[in-house]
Amino acid sequence: MPDKDYQLKVLISREEIKNTVVRLAKEIKKDYRGKQPLLIGILKGSFVFMADLTRQLDLPMEIDFIKLSSYGAATKSSGKVKVVQGLKTPIKGRDVLVIEDIVDTGLTISFLLNYLRRKKPASLKLCVLTDKPSHRKTSVSIDYLGFTLPDKFIVGYGLDLNEKFRNLPDICVLEDDESS
Numbered sequence: 001m002p003d004k005d006y007q008l009k010v011l012i013s014r015e016e017i018k019n020t021v022v023r024l025a026k027e028i029k030k031d032y033r034g035k036q037p038l039l040i041g042i043l044k045g046s047f048v049f050m051a052d053l054t055r056q057l058d059l060p061m062e063i064d065f066i067k068l069s070s071y072g073a074a075t076k077s078s079g080k081v082k083v084v085q086g087l088k089t090p091i092k093g094r095d096v097l098v099i100e101d102i103v104d105t106g107l108t109i110s111f112l113l114n115y116l117r118r119k120k121p122a123s124l125k126l127c128v129l130t131d132k133p134s135h136r137k138t139s140v141s142i143d144y145l146g147f148t149l150p151d152k153f154i155v156g157y158g159l160d161l162n163e164k165f166r167n168l169p170d171i172c173v174l175e176d177d178e179s180s
């Protein structure tokens with residue numbers, strides 16, 4: 001099937017992202033001084049954010065990833081979440097910080113936090129780059145937040161549409177030609 005034509009408009013520039021990542025890293029460093037947190041990135045979307053954030057964090061830390069089912073090929077949440085690829089690191093007794101690229105309905109992250117909580121970490125916190133609160137279906141408490149965004153579908157900086165656009169260095173709004 002041929003690709004549709006999309007218009008990409010920069011919503012958050014790479015400079016703004018960088019400044020925000022630096023700000024988040026400062027907040028995290030302050031709270032985790034003297035600890036050795038385990039950062040858990042949610043694949044695939046958080047891989048760019050995780051890479052930039054961890055390089056701003058001069059803390060002793062470990063990193064792991066978990067892969068959850070998500071939207072699949074559509075742009076609306078199915079509400080069904082499952083672990084597709086699990087953690088390699090035991091988290092019992094660890095200070096766990098979850099790194100997520102985006103929270104929309106909140107269903108994905110709520111599922112993950114409940115899943116992790118059952119494994120009895122010493123602490124469990126959440127760092128989210130972008131939050132779209134207008135479609136929330138369950139309440140989510142975000143400890144470290146980058147940007148609050150309007151209800152637009154965004155791509156870039158790790159975020160995709162059908163596996164495309166993850167490599168864009170800016171966060172862009174995606175509008176198909178008929179929609180604007």
Ligand code: IMP
Pocket residue numbers: 045070071077101102103104105106107108109152153154155159160161
């Ligand atoms: P939630 O369960 O509705 O909060 O959705 C979270 C997941 O949906 C994220 O991890 C993303 O994979 C995906 N998602 C939600 N909104 C967007 C978006 O605007 N662009 C790209 N992916 C999105």
